[in-house]
Every structure is written in structure tokens, then in C-alpha cells.
Amino acid sequence: MISSAVARGRPKRNSGQPVGIQTVETALDVLGIITQEGSAIGLSELSRRTGLIPSKLHRYLVTLVRYGVVKQSISSGMYDLGPTALRIGLAALNRHDAIGSAQEVVSALAANTGCSVGLYVWTELGPTLVRLEIGAYLPTVLRVGTALPLIHSATGRVFLAHLPASETARLLRKERADAKADGLDFPTVQEIAEMSQAIRNSEIYWTRDAIIPATVAVVPILRKAGDPLCSIVAILPRGRSGDSQKARIAEQLQAARDLLQKEIGFDIADDELASPAAQRRVRELQGRLEGLAQVRQESGKP
Structure with missing residues (x-):
């Protein structure tokens, strides 16, 4: 007040x-x-x-x-954040070197895999989309600035698993209250804890139980344990979510994670980065990034 x-x-x-x-x-x-x-x-x-x-x-x-900082609904008269607030928030994120690097990586991942690839950061509204590269298939419309729920989205569950409970408690209470008011089932505290532990134990969270009707893979980019900088989500095209395709996309996502976490100083185990396979993945992704930078330079794009 x-x-x-x-x-x-x-x-x-x-x-x-x-x-x-x-x-x-x-x-x-x-x-x-x-x-x-x-x-x-x-x-x-x-x-x-x-x-x-x-x-x-x-x-x-x-x-x-x-001034567009707030908008008012014509139908309900209620107030929410407006387009100017979104532009300010995205501009602030773009000035963060690590987020800028993550956006470049998203472009490379989409080019390498043919997937639609999104970049989400944590805000007071929840996991919020700040970059989207559309690949061969996108079964629904996603808008930059859209925030996802915690329980009923793949990206939300990854943030829920890696963030401290104090960061997610308010939104989780709201989602639980909304589900109760609508007469819908909601996971118990124990079920959420078990799900979160399983996600933390996995390098990549694979699921078809998401808002998007497709196979998705989510990888968190950690500054340190319990402190995700962002999450990258890959949406696989129809007919390309078999084991071999998933293994190839997993390699690309792991390379992206290693590249970004090394840049922001996350203490990755030496043997994880020293393996020839990991080094090859990172070199391949770096090569793609350099190629994209060259294309932008030649076209005069920033």
C-alpha cells in the first residue's frame, strides 16, 4: 500500500x-x-x-x-501492463550480455535443428517468452511477452524445479486456488516435489504434456544451482520426434547449455566439457553462430 x-x-x-x-x-x-x-x-x-x-x-x-505503460480492457475495464512496459522490459533484457548471447544461440539452434526454438526468462509474471525463432512447425501462436503457468507448461515446470520455493510460491498458490475455484485437479505438494526432483535429475526435460500439442524439450541455463538465467525450449516438427531425431536435438541443446553456462561462469564439471563429443558440439554451435553473424554483417543488419 x-x-x-x-x-x-x-x-x-x-x-x-x-x-x-x-x-x-x-x-x-x-x-x-x-x-x-x-x-x-x-x-x-x-x-x-x-x-x-x-x-x-x-x-x-x-x-x-x-503512454502505453498500462492498458485497459475494453470489455472488462481491468488494467494490465501495456506495450510500452513490454518494450522497456525487453530492452532491459537485451542489455544483459548473457541474455543477448542466449538469443543468438536460439537462432543457431533453430537453424541447426529445424525446430521452433523459444527463449524464456523468469519474471514476476512467471516464465516469459523473450525470443522465438519459428522453424518447420509451430502448432500454435506464441507471442513475445507471454507468460506461462508453472504446472501446466513444460517451461514452467523446469523453472519450478530449479528456482527456490520462495520465488515461485506466490504464483503456485494462485494456480492452485484457480484450479480449486474451477473444480480442476491440481498436483499435491508431494507430487510437485517428486516431479521437480525428476526434472533436476535430467539434463533435458522431454514431454508431450505441455500447452503446445507437440513434443518439446526444455533445457535450463544455470548461473549456479538454484539460479536459472533462462530456459531454452525446442518444439519438434511433426514426424521428427523419433529417438534418432531427439538424440540429435539433445546434442544441440546440450552444446547450447555448455556454451552459455561457460560464458556466465557456471562451474561445469571439467569432464563434462573435456569430452571430445562435448567439444565437438560446442564447436559446431559456435561455427553456426559465426556464420549467422557473417550473414547479418553482409546484409547490414544489426
Whole structure:
């Protein structure tokens, strides 16, 4: 909740910190609550959460909507993050060197395998798509900026397995409450723990039990244990998910993981990177990346 002094427009008195522009701070507090909600929120609930009276809150929302930071649903009147907020978030991610490298790797993986390949990062909304390279087959429409559920998506389950429980608890409670309200089954705490342990024990998480009606493979890119930088998901084309095809794609995903985790300083066991097969996979992927960079340079693309 926004403090009463802030709600009345008076500067906060906090020794050691300069006084800023109070209306901007209040607008950012409103935006922060919308972000934390994880889904659209109505005016009355937002008023309750912020402590601002609806008429005053509405004026802030009008400005935020005008600049595209927030959007309002025409049908429901509820408020959610807008396109400008998405552009700001993606721009911030692109300035992260490791995420930039991961996006390059996604392009190489799609070219190498023919799969559609997506890059997801963890945000307050959950696993969020930041890059998608469409390959030979994509059975559904995926949009950059879309957040996935934890339990009912393959990528969500991988983040759930590798993140600390404190990071995922809020979204998991919400998904459980939504399932109960809709009369749907939801896994028990023990079932979730067993599933998460199985995922952690696997280098790559393979499943057909996902939002996308296809065989998918998800590999986490770890900064350290319990701290995934991102996850890469490969969506296999129809008729190309046999054992031999899956083995080839697994090699590519492992090479991508090794390349990125080495770049960000993850302590990979020496014998994992020293094997000739692992070195060959990494060299092959690096060669593809260099080829893509050369093509962009010759075409004048950034």
C-alpha cells in the first residue's frame, strides 16, 4: 500500500535520501502493484491495494494508459501492463550480455535443428517468452511477452524445479486456488516435489504434456544451482520426434547449455566439457553462430 503521505501528495521524509517528484513515485508504485499482480486487476481492487481513492487513482491510470505503460480492457475495464512496459522490459533484457548471447544461440539452434526454438526468462509474471525463432512447425501462436503457468507448461515446470520455493510460491498458490475455484485437479505438494526432483535429475526435460500439442524439450541455463538465467525450449516438427531425431536435438541443446553456462561462469564439471563429443558440439554451435553473424554483417543488419 502507498503511504498516506504519498497518497495525499506530500513528499516522504527519509533522511539520507533526496526528495523526488512525488507524483512520479506514486505512479511507479501503482505500476509496481499491477506488475506484481500477475494478471489484469480492476480499479476497486487496485484502489484497495494502493490506498488511493478511485478518482485520484483513475487520473494516474489515464496517464499510464496514454503512454502505453498500462492498458485497459475494453470489455472488462481491468488494467494490465501495456506495450510500452513490454518494450522497456525487453530492452532491459537485451542489455544483459548473457541474455543477448542466449538469443543468438536460439537462432543457431533453430537453424541447426529445424525446430521452433523459444527463449524464456523468469519474471514476476512467471516464465516469459523473450525470443522465438519459428522453424518447420509451430502448432500454435506464441507471442513475445507471454507468460506461462508453472504446472501446466513444460517451461514452467523446469523453472519450478530449479528456482527456490520462495520465488515461485506466490504464483503456485494462485494456480492452485484457480484450479480449486474451477473444480480442476491440481498436483499435491508431494507430487510437485517428486516431479521437480525428476526434472533436476535430467539434463533435458522431454514431454508431450505441455500447452503446445507437440513434443518439446526444455533445457535450463544455470548461473549456479538454484539460479536459472533462462530456459531454452525446442518444439519438434511433426514426424521428427523419433529417438534418432531427439538424440540429435539433445546434442544441440546440450552444446547450447555448455556454451552459455561457460560464458556466465557456471562451474561445469571439467569432464563434462573435456569430452571430445562435448567439444565437438560446442564447436559446431559456435561455427553456426559465426556464420549467422557473417550473414547479418553482409546484409547490414544489426
